[in-house]
Amino acid sequence: MRKTEIPSIENLGHGHLACAGCGAAVSMRLTLKALGEKTVMVIPASCWSIIPGSWPYSSLRIPVVHAGFVTGGATASGIRAALNIRGDYETLVAVWAGDGGTFDIGLQALSGAAERNEDFIYICNDNEGYMNTGTQRSSATPMFAWTTTTPVMQPKENPKKDIMAIMADHQIPYAATATIAYPEDFLRKMKKAMKIRGTRFIHLLSPCPPGWKIPSELTIKISRLAVRSRVFPLYEIENGISYTLQEESHVVPVKEYLKLQGRFSHLTDSEIEVIQENVGRARERLMKKAGD
Amino acid sequence: MKKVITGNQAVAYGVILSRVDVISAYPITPQTTIVEELSELIASGRLKTIFLKVESEHSAMAALIGASTGGVRCFTATSSHGLAYMHEMLHWASGARLPIVLVNVNRAIGPPWNIWSDQSDSLSQRDTGWIQLYCENNQEVLDTILQAYRIAESVKLPVMVVLDAYVLSHTSEAVEIPTMEEVDPFLPPYCPEYPIDTQEPMAFSVITTPEYFLEFRYKIQKAMEQVPEVAKKVDDEFRSRFSRGYGAIERYGKKEAEILLMTSGTVTGTSRIVIQKLIEKGVSVAGIKIKRFRPFPSEEIYEEIKGAKKLAVIDRNLSAGVGGIFAQELRASLYSRGERPQVFGFISGLGGRDITPELIEEAVRYTWEHPQPEEEILWLGLKK
Numbered sequence: 001m002r003k004t005e006i007p008s009i010e011n012l013g014h015g016h017l018a019c020a021g022c023g024a025a026v027s028m029r030l031t032l033k034a035l036g037e038k039t040v041m042v043i044p045a046s047c048w049s050i051i052p053g054s055w056p057y058s059s060l061r062i063p064v065v066h067a068g069f070v071t072g073g074a075t076a077s078g079i080r081a082a083l084n085i086r087g088d089y090e091t092l093v094a095v096w097a098g099d100g101g102t103f104d105i106g107l108q109a110l111s112g113a114a115e116r117n118e119d120f121i122y123i124c125n126d127n128e129g130y131m132n133t134g135t136q137r138s139s140a141t142p143m144f145a146w147t148t149t150t151p152v153m154q155p156k157e158n159p160k161k162d163i164m165a166i167m168a169d170h171q172i173p174y175a176a177t178a179t180i181a182y183p184e185d186f187l188r189k190m191k192k193a194m195k196i197r198g199t200r201f202i203h204l205l206s207p208c209p210p211g212w213k214i215p216s217e218l219t220i221k222i223s224r225l226a227v228r229s230r231v232f233p234l235y236e237i238e239n240g241i242s243y244t245l246q247e248e249s250h251v252v253p254v255k256e257y258l259k260l261q262g263r264f265s266h267l268t269d270s271e272i273e274v275i276q277e278n279v280g281r282a283r284e285r286l287m288k289k290a291g292d
Numbered sequence: 293m294k295k296v297i298t299g300n301q302a303v304a305y306g307v308i309l310s311r312v313d314v315i316s317a318y319p320i321t322p323q324t325t326i327v328e329e330l331s332e333l334i335a336s337g338r339l340k341t342i343f344l345k346v347e348s349e350h351s352a353m354a355a356l357i358g359a360s361t362g363g364v365r366c367f368t369a370t371s372s373h374g375l376a377y378m379h380e381m382l383h384w385a386s387g388a389r390l391p392i393v394l395v396n397v398n399r400a401i402g403p404p405w406n407i408w409s410d411q412s413d414s415l416s417q418r419d420t421g422w423i424q425l426y427c428e429n430n431q432e433v434l435d436t437i438l439q440a441y442r443i444a445e446s447v448k449l450p451v452m453v454v455l456d457a458y459v460l461s462h463t464s465e466a467v468e469i470p471t472m473e474e475v476d477p478f479l480p481p482y483c484p485e486y487p488i489d490t491q492e493p494m495a496f497s498v499i500t501t502p503e504y505f506l507e508f509r510y511k512i513q514k515a516m517e518q519v520p521e522v523a524k525k526v527d528d529e530f531r532s533r534f535s536r537g538y539g540a541i542e543r544y545g546k547k548e549a550e551i552l553l554m555t556s557g558t559v560t561g562t563s564r565i566v567i568q569k570l571i572e573k574g575v576s577v578a579g580i581k582i583k584r585f586r587p588f589p590s591e592e593i594y595e596e597i598k599g600a601k602k603l604a605v606i607d608r609n610l611s612a613g614v615g616g617i618f619a620q621e622l623r624a625s626l627y628s629r630g631e632r633p634q635v636f637g638f639i640s641g642l643g644g645r646d647i648t649p650e651l652i653e654e655a656v657r658y659t660w661e662h663p664q665p666e667e668e669i670l671w672l673g674l675k676k
């Protein structure tokens with residue numbers, strides 16, 4: 001058996017408050033392994049504002065600056081500036097924001113920072129909804145999914161916003177997708193990002209058991225199926241133009257991914273068909289951009 | 293060195309002399325010439341400051357919250373809609389106990405669009421936990437910025453320095469500009485107690501349960517209560533170094549006056565002349581300039597108004613449904629006192645209309661002639 005390359009250091013302590021099976025908890029644990037101790041993390045309002053524990057405790061063993069929902073990109077810019085003034089170019093600044101804090105309310109601040117090519121790694125912890133406030137739709141919520149603001153009688157009508165395309169069009173040096181079923185891949189991308197300066201963006205898919213209505217033991221499996229069904233392809237974009245797609249060898253129909261999740265249990269066959277077609281179209285779009 | 297400069301240039305000089313590390317700002321009339329001036333100075337290499345040219349005022353304040361948490365001295369300037377847009381982050385800055393200094397150029401908030409002087413922008417941020425200092429002239433603008441950093445860094449609360457649109461921001465006056473060598477010993481570098489440090493990891497602004505939240509707010513109130521003493525010390529030291537000082541309030545005019553006229557900002561400059569003239573005509577009047585609005589100088593005012601029968605307040609702002617905000621705060625601060633003069637609340641000059649000597653005289657005369665106000669709000673110069 002091959003030995004794992006995942007570092008053994010643990011900078012996520014015991015006693016955090018995530019739900020059982022929380023994908024975002026696994027995501028954070030891996031992220032901290034990659035980033036190491038010489039990192040400051042900005043956390044705008046999201047589940048992770050709560051998960052580390054309340055004052056005077058924190059289960060994260062690096063400096064953390066909790067921040068307003070809107071402000072990931074801006075707060076990180078300010079911290080970077082302060083460190084630079086102090087002559088500390090070494091300490092890494094990372095943002096850990098939800099999909100709401102990235103795709104929606106924080107998009108302006110992120111776009112501003114990316115346009116200025118601010119020197120930080122921005123990790124979008126995407127669980128496809130406003131989970132901290134109880135699973136409301138965000139613009140990262142997939143089409144036809146149930147949320148508390150898109151009830152099954154009127155599920156979400158629009159497809160998910162293509163945040164990677166938006167970030168790529170800012171021509172930032174590095175953007176990549178990743179998810180926890182592929183930890184080595186995620187860590188490789190993090191390491192790569194850490195060697196680059198400027199705005200680096202990681203789109204990290206983190207299944208959420210209560211929000212997706214999945215059993216807590218299926219988090220990793222669903223993360224894997226998201227990739228295999230091509231709902232969430234793994235790829236990298238350098239400087240907004242150079243694409244590297246990871247070919248998936250075990251492709252499955254989207255139905256395999258959808259059927260395990262309560263948030264899609266109301267779907268008709270024809271709706272599943274529409275989703276399958278959309279996934280095909282998204283892949284074509286991506287292939288075209290990648291130029292093959 | 294004396295120079296003839298605008299209020300906005302005085303701001304820029306104040307920022308340079310304070311050796312600010314990080315500036316983050318977004319343009320809005322009539323603040324724009326501040327950010328233009330500072331951009332020029334940084335581009336010319338005269339300042340080592342980092343200027344984050346962000347995409348909004350909300351981000352400007354958020355960026356400074358990041359930078360100030362990082363342990364460096366920070367500055368921003370804004371006005372009106374920009375300040376309103378920052379509102380959430382203003383609370384954040386004080387809640388996080390960050391000594392950020394912000395200059396607000398008082399301007400009306402629309403609609404209708406209006407770019408002229410009106411204090412409603414800064415006064416509607418009065419509950420955000422910021423110290424607020426209002427300025428009468430360009431010299432005071434520069435000096436107040438230097439003092440603001442001393443106060444902010446001492447009590448760990450942010451300070452808003454406020455000046456009137458155009459009447460100060462775009463009007464040139466002679467200003468004595470101290471040298472860096474003179475300012476440095478007055479304003480030493482910022483030494484944060486808890487800067488971000490990866491060797492000693494800490495979490496900032498962590499969620500706090502009802503068990504502790506009240507105590508965090510209690511500490512902010514206690515810090516505010518320290519301000520009068522701290523600000524006085526800072527002002528006294530400033531006076532001994534630079535031969536200029538301002539106090540939280542300033543009383544001028546007749547020693548034992550029956551009526552007092554209370555003003556803030558540039559209206560005070562005009563009032564000084566009007567009051568002098570009226571005293572010569574036999575009116576028993578004195579003026580009180582209010583420089584510090586937050587924390588409200590209740591003690592200082594009470595000491596100065598003893599013996600007065602009536603207080604006339606001119607507010608260039610409106611809290612619709614109540615009236616002028618200075619008058620409202622004054623009434624509240626007097627309520628528990630034994631001796632309470634009548635308060636005459638005048639509103640004038642909203643949206644930049646001139647508060648002329650004639651209007652000020654009208655306010656004083658009305659107060660002189662009436663035992664009490666006929667209405668809660670007395671409108672000066674209202675077109676009917």
Ligand SMILES: Cc1ncc(C[n+]2csc(CCOP(=O)(O)OP(=O)(O)O)c2C)c(N)n1
Pocket residue numbers: 045046047048069070097098099100101102127128129130131132133138
């Ligand atoms: C300005 C503002 N609006 C609304 C909220 C309430 N709020 C806090 S977290 C949150 C949802 C966060 O969603 P997301 O960014 O996806 O993170 P998640 O909780 O899913 O991890 C909302 C709506 C807030 N804190 N600030």
Ligand code: SF4
Pocket residue numbers: 017018019020021022023024025047051127131132207208209210211
């Ligand atoms: S709601 Fe979802 S994302 Fe939030 S802690 Fe629970 S499992 Fe994790």
Ligand SMILES: [Mg+2]
Pocket residue numbers: 098099100125126127128129130131138
């Ligand atoms: Mg989310």
